[in-house]
Amino acid sequence: MLDPKTFICSRCGECCIKYIVKLSKADIEKIKKKGYSEEDFVDIDKNLPGPTKFVLRKRDDYSCVFLVKNKEGISSCKIYGSRPSVCIQYPFLKKNVETCKPVAFSN
Numbered sequence: 001m002l003d004p005k006t007f008i009c010s011r012c013g014e015c016c017i018k019y020i021v022k023l024s025k026a027d028i029e030k031i032k033k034k035g036y037s038e039e040d041f042v043d044i045d046k047n048l049p050g051p052t053k054f055v056l057r058k059r060d061d062y063s064c065v066f067l068v069k070n071k072e073g074i075s076s077c078k079i080y081g082s083r084p085s086v087c088i089q090y091p092f093l094k095k096n097v098e099t100c101k102p103v104a105f106s107n
């Protein structure tokens with residue numbers, strides 16, 4: 001079981017590719033304050049369960065539009081200080097988390 005107190009992210013970036021990030025209105029407003037417009041990063045996924053249908057946009061390779069990788073393969077988030085609440089909480093979105101590696105295209 002992963003422990004939030006001791007968990008260290010290796011910055012592989014896998015979750016920023018395979019995880020579908022739901023966006024709240026507050027998330028969207030926070031990111032817009034960084035200078036992005038909704039057309040840059042918001043998509044609608046009508047198949048999502050629950051009332052929230054807004055998700056972070058992905059590139060053709062399924063990576064989040066804000067994901068960057070350096071030459072050493074270390075991933076970073078272009079909006080780290082303003083990232084959505086799901087990204088802040090990840091991987092501790094549920095109880096008893098065994099791994100931070102997401103199942104392919106989960107939410």
Ligand code: SF4
Nearest residue numbers: 009010012013015100
């Ligand atoms: S999959 Fe795990 S180790 Fe990789 S970036 Fe996400 S949280 Fe970090």
Ligand code: SF4
Nearest residue numbers: 016064066067077087
């Ligand atoms: S907003 Fe940042 S932390 Fe969240 S999925 Fe995109 S790159 Fe990853």
